Amino acid sequence: MTTAPVxxxxxxxxxxxxxxxxxxxSFSLAGTPEFPRRVLMKGNEAIAEAAIQxxxxxxxxxxxxxxxxxxxxxxxxxxxxGRTFIQAESELGAINMALGAAAAGARVLVSSSSPGISLxxxxxxxxxxSEVPMVLIxxxxxxxxxxxxxxxxxxxxxxxxxxxxxxYRVPVLAPSSIGEAMELVATAFELAERYRTPAxxxxxxxxxxxxxxxxxxxxxxxxxxxPWALTGADGRxxxxxxSLHLQPEDLEEHNLHLQEKYHAISEREVRWAGERLDDAxxxxxxxxxxxxxxxxxxxxxxxxxxxxxxxRPISLWPFPSEQLxxxxxxxxxxxxxxxxxxxxxxxVRLAVEGRVPVAFDGRTGGMVPSPDEVVEALRxxxxxxxxxxxxxRARRRQPGPVSGAEHLHPHRPLPEAESGHEALSIxxxxxxxxLWYTVPVPTRHGHDGPGRGRRGPAGRAGGKR
Amino acid sequence: MxxxxxxxxxxxxxxxxxxxxxxxxxxxxxxxxxxxRLVAEVLGELGLGPRTIAVAxxxxxxxxxxxxxxxxxxxxxxxxxxxxxxxxxxxPDAFVLTYQGDGDLAAIGTGEIIHAAAxxxxxxxxxxxxxxYGMTGGQMAPTTLLGQRTxxxxxxxxxxxxxxxxxxxxxxxxxxxxxxxxxxxxxxxxSIGKTKSMIRKACEAQLHGDGFAIVEVLSNxxxxxxxxxxxxxxxxxxxVTRTYPLGVLVDRTGRGRAQGPExxxxxxxxxxxxxxxxxxxxxxxxxxxxxHAAKEA
Numbered sequence: 001m002t003t004a005p006v007x008x009x010x011x012x013x014x015x016x017x018x019x020x021x022x023x024x025x026s027f028s029l030a031g032t033p034e035f036p037r038r039v040l041m042k043g044n045e046a047i048a049e050a051a052i053q054x055x056x057x058x059x060x061x062x063x064x065x066x067x068x069x070x071x072x073x074x075x076x077x078x079x080x081x082g083r084t085f086i087q088a089e090s091e092l093g094a095i096n097m098a099l100g101a102a103a104a105g106a107r108v109l110v111s112s113s114s115p116g117i118s119l120x121x122x123x124x125x126x127x128x129x130s131e132v133p134m135v136l137i138x139x140x141x142x143x144x145x146x147x148x149x150x151x152x153x154x155x156x157x158x159x160x161x162x163x164x165x166x167x168y169r170v171p172v173l174a175p176s177s178i179g180e181a182m183e184l185v186a187t188a189f190e191l192a193e194r195y196r197t198p199a200x201x202x203x204x205x206x207x208x209x210x211x212x213x214x215x216x217x218x219x220x221x222x223x224x225x226x227p228w229a230l231t232g233a234d235g236r237x238x239x240x241x242x243s244l245h246l247q248p249e250d251l252e253e254h255n256l257h258l259q260e261k262y263h264a265i266s267e268r269e270v271r272w273a274g275e276r277l278d279d280a281x282x283x284x285x286x287x288x289x290x291x292x293x294x295x296x297x298x299x300x301x302x303x304x305x306x307x308x309x310x311x312r313p314i315s316l317w318p319f320p321s322e323q324l325x326x327x328x329x330x331x332x333x334x335x336x337x338x339x340x341x342x343x344x345x346x347x348v349r350l351a352v353e354g355r356v357p358v359a360f361d362g363r364t365g366g367m368v369p370s371p372d373e374v375v376e377a378l379r380x381x382x383x384x385x386x387x388x389x390x391x392x393r394a395r396r397r398q399p400g401p402v403s404g405a406e407h408l409h410p411h412r413p414l415p416e417a418e419s420g421h422e423a424l425s426i427x428x429x430x431x432x433x434x435l436w437y438t439v440p441v442p443t444r445h446g447h448d449g450p451g452r453g454r455r456g457p458a459g460r461a462g463g464k465r
Numbered sequence: 466m467x468x469x470x471x472x473x474x475x476x477x478x479x480x481x482x483x484x485x486x487x488x489x490x491x492x493x494x495x496x497x498x499x500x501x502r503l504v505a506e507v508l509g510e511l512g513l514g515p516r517t518i519a520v521a522x523x524x525x526x527x528x529x530x531x532x533x534x535x536x537x538x539x540x541x542x543x544x545x546x547x548x549x550x551x552x553x554x555x556x557p558d559a560f561v562l563t564y565q566g567d568g569d570l571a572a573i574g575t576g577e578i579i580h581a582a583a584x585x586x587x588x589x590x591x592x593x594x595x596x597x598y599g600m601t602g603g604q605m606a607p608t609t610l611l612g613q614r615t616x617x618x619x620x621x622x623x624x625x626x627x628x629x630x631x632x633x634x635x636x637x638x639x640x641x642x643x644x645x646x647x648x649x650x651x652x653x654x655x656s657i658g659k660t661k662s663m664i665r666k667a668c669e670a671q672l673h674g675d676g677f678a679i680v681e682v683l684s685n686x687x688x689x690x691x692x693x694x695x696x697x698x699x700x701x702x703x704x705v706t707r708t709y710p711l712g713v714l715v716d717r718t719g720r721g722r723a724q725g726p727e728x729x730x731x732x733x734x735x736x737x738x739x740x741x742x743x744x745x746x747x748x749x750x751x752x753x754x755x756x757h758a759a760k761e762a
Contacts (some may be wrong), residue, residue, distance in 0.1 A: 057555055058551065058554060059554050061549065070514075084554040084555055086546065086550065086554065086584075086622070088580070089576055089577070089579075089580035090576055092544065092547070092576065092577070093544075093547045093576065093577055094578060096540065096544035096548050096551070096577065097547045097548070097550045097554075098546035099538070099540070099541075099548050099550060099551060100520070100538060100540075100547065100550060100551025100552040100553075101551035101552060101554060101555040102551070103526070103538045103551075103552065104538075104555050104556045105550045105555075106550070106555035106558070108551075108555075111721030123541055126539070127538075127543050130539060191640075195563075204484035211492075230518045230536040230537075230538055230552065230556075231536065231556070231558055231559075232515050232516045232517060232518055232536055232556075232560075233515060233517075233534065233535055233536050235516065237514070238530075238534050238536050238537065239536050239537075239539045240530045240536070240538075240539070241538045241539060242521075242530065242537070242539035243532055243539060244527060244539060281734065288627075325681065341687060356663065368762035403665075416648075443701050455466070
C-alpha cells in the first residue's frame with residue numbers, strides 16, 4: 001500500500017475575481033496590505049467558501065445545527081457566483097437534488113449534521129450504486145436520535161461502514177483544523193470525480209462552529225471528462241444513470257466492478273499524519289478534533305517523561321491500517337481517543353491484530369476530553385503496556401486482540417483547576433497552529449508549494465519511516 | 466377498366482421514434498404502454514427528444530428507461546421531483562420530465578412532489594394513477610378506491626382504518642407554482658386523445674417557463690384489480706372516474722417567467738403577507754441567470 005499523506009502543500013490557486021461585473025462580492029480573496037490573505041473564519045463558512053473556490057456548481061441543504069452557517073454562506077455566495085443554491089424541503093430533498101445535479105455532470109456539495117445524514121443514507125446508497133460523484137459534509141453532533149447540538153464523533157461507524165444498504169464504501173476524510181478542512185474539500189471533489197463515487201468530509205460541531213485563522217489558499221480541482229453525464233441524447237445513444245440490475249449475474253458483475261474500484265482507492269488514497277512517532281513508545285491515535293486534544297496531551301506527556309506520539313488518520317476510509325500495523329511493531333501501546341463511546345478503536349484493533357495493547361479514552365454526548373484526561377489515560381496505558389511487555393510470552397499463548405483499559409467517562413465534570421492550561425482553550429496549548437503544518441512530506445503528488453517542509457513548534461514530524 | 470390499381474400506401478400509425486423497439490415487461494392490458502406512447506409522441510412532435518432528461522421512478526415503470534429512448538436518471542422511491550429539480554437547475558437548457566406512479570408520487574414521495582410544485586420548478590410530471598402497488602403484487606395505495614380489495618386491504622379499503630383516497634393533483638393545483646394540472650385517462654380513444662393534449666400542454670408550460678406542470682393519467686391494472694383487461698377498462702371508465710373526475714384542474718400557462726413577483730393567477734388575497742405571496746409566487750427560475758436578473762431588477 002502506498003501512502004499519500006494529505007497534500008497540504010498545493011500551491012495557492014491564482015486569485016480570481018469573484019464579483020459579477022459592477023457588483024462587489026460579499027467575500028473577497030484579495031490579498032492586500034490592508035486585507036491580508038490570512039483571516040479569521042468560522043469553520044462552516046470556511047468550508048463553504050473552499051467548496052465555492054473548488055468549483056462547486058450546485059449546493060443543496062436543509063437547516064440543521066451545527067452546520068447552518070454553511071447553508072447560509074452558500075445562500076449568499078452561490079447566487080453571487082451565478083451558481084445553484086436550493087434550500088430543500090428536507091434532507092431527503094437536498095440529497096436527491098444533489099443526485100440529479102451530479103448525474104447531469106455538475107460538481108455538487110451537500111452538507112448536514114448527524115440526524116440529517118441518517119436521512120440521506122438512502123440516496124448515498126443509490127449514488128454509490130449508480131456511481132455518481134458528490135461531496136457530502138457531516139458536521140457531527142451528539143446522538144443517538146436528536147441527541148444534542150454539541151460536537152461529537154459518534155457517526156464514525158455510519159460514515160465508514162456504510163450509510164445505506166448494500167455493499168459499498170465511500171472515501172471519508174476527517175480534517176483536524178479549519179485550514180485542513182478547506183484543503184480536504186478540494187481533495188474530496190477530486191476523489192469523488194476520479195473514482196465516480198460520493199465522498200464524505202467528517203467534521204464535527206467544533207470544527208463547524210469555531211473560528212480559526214486560515215490562509216485564503218484554495219484549490220480548484222481540474223474537471224475530468226464525464227462521458228456518462230446526462231445531457232440529453234442529442235446525436236448519441238441515450239445514457240442511463242441507474243443502480244438497478246435485476247438479473248443477478250448483472251448485479252454481481254456490477255458489484256465486482258465497484259469492489260475493484262474500492263480496492264484501487266484503498267491502494268492509492270490512504271491519508272494520515274503523524275507527530276513525534278520516531279521515538280514514541282506510546283501512540284495516541286485520534287482523528288478530527290480529538291487529534292487536537294491528543295496533540296496537546298502528547299506534548300504534556302512528553303514533558304512528564306512519557307515518550308508519546310500522535311498518529312492521526314485523515315482518510316477514515318480507506319483506513320491507514322498498514323501504517324498502524326507497522327507502527328504496532330515498534331511501540332508498546334496505543335491509546336485511541338474519540339468523541340464517542342469507542343468506534344474507530346475497533347478499526348485500530350483490527351489493524352494491529354493484537355500486537356500491542358489498544359486502550360480507549362472517550363467522551364460522548366458533546367463532551368470533549370481534556371488533554372489531562374488523555375495524559376492520565378496514557379499513564380494507565382503505560383503501566384498496562386509495561387506489564388503486557390513483561391508477559392509477552394503469556395500473550396502469545398492467548399491469541400486475539402488485547403485491549404487495554406477502557407475509559408469512557410460518564411459524568412466527569414470539566415477539569416477546571418487541574419491545570420493552568422485548561423481555562424485557555426479546549427483545543428490545547430498549540431491550538432493556534434493548523435495541524436497540516438506537521439504533515440510529513442513528500443506528498444504523493446510531489447507539489448512543492450509554500451508550505452512544504454514547514455514544521456510546527458511541536459517539533460518532529462513522525463509518520464512514514 | 467382493368468383491375469383496380471393499388472392505392473399508394475399511406476402511413477396512418479407507426480411506432481414513435483422515441484419509443485424503443487422492444488417488448489415491455491408490463492402485464493397484458495396494462496395502461497403504462499399507452500402512456501409511454503403518448504409521452505413519446507408529444508416529445509417527438511415538440512422535437513424535445515435530444516434535450517430531454519427524464520427521471521424514472523420505483524414501481525412498475527421502473528424500466529421506463531428501456532422503453533423511451535431518452536437520457537434517464539433513476540430516482541430512489543418517491544424522490545423523482547427532487548432529482549429532476551437538481552437536473553433542471555444545473556442544466557437550464559434541458560427539458561426535464563418525471564414519470565411516476567401513484568405509490569411513488571402520492572405516498573412515499575409526497576414531500577418531494579409538493580415542494581417541487583411549490584417552487585414552481587420547470588419540470589413536467591407524468592403521474593400514472595392505477596390505484597394500486599402493482600410491482601409488489603397489488604397492495605393498497607393512497608389512491609385506492611374506498612371498498613376496493615387489494616392484498617393489503619383484503620376486505621376492501623375502509624376509511625375508518627385506511628382513510629380516504631388522496632386527490633393529489635387537486636391538492637397540487639392550488640399551489641401558485643403550478644402552471645398546469647390536469648387529469649386524463651387511458652380508458653378509451655377519446656380520453657387518450659384528451660390526455661395527449663394535456664401532456665402536450667404540460668410540456669409547453671415548461672418550455673415557456675410557466676412553472677411546474679403535472680398530468681395525472683388514470684390507468685388500469687387488470688392483474689392487481691383482479692379483472693380481465695376489458696373489465697378493468699370498463700371499471701376505469703365507469704367507477705374510478707367517479708372518485709377522480711377527468712379534466713383540466715388548473716391552467717396558468719401563458720404567464721411566463723418574467724411577469725414579476727405578483728401571484729401569477731391574480732388570486733393572491735389582498736390581505737396576504739405581500740412578502741410571503743411574492744416568495745411563493747416567484748419560485749427561482751430554472752435559468753439561474755434569469756432568476757438573478759429578475760431579483761436584482
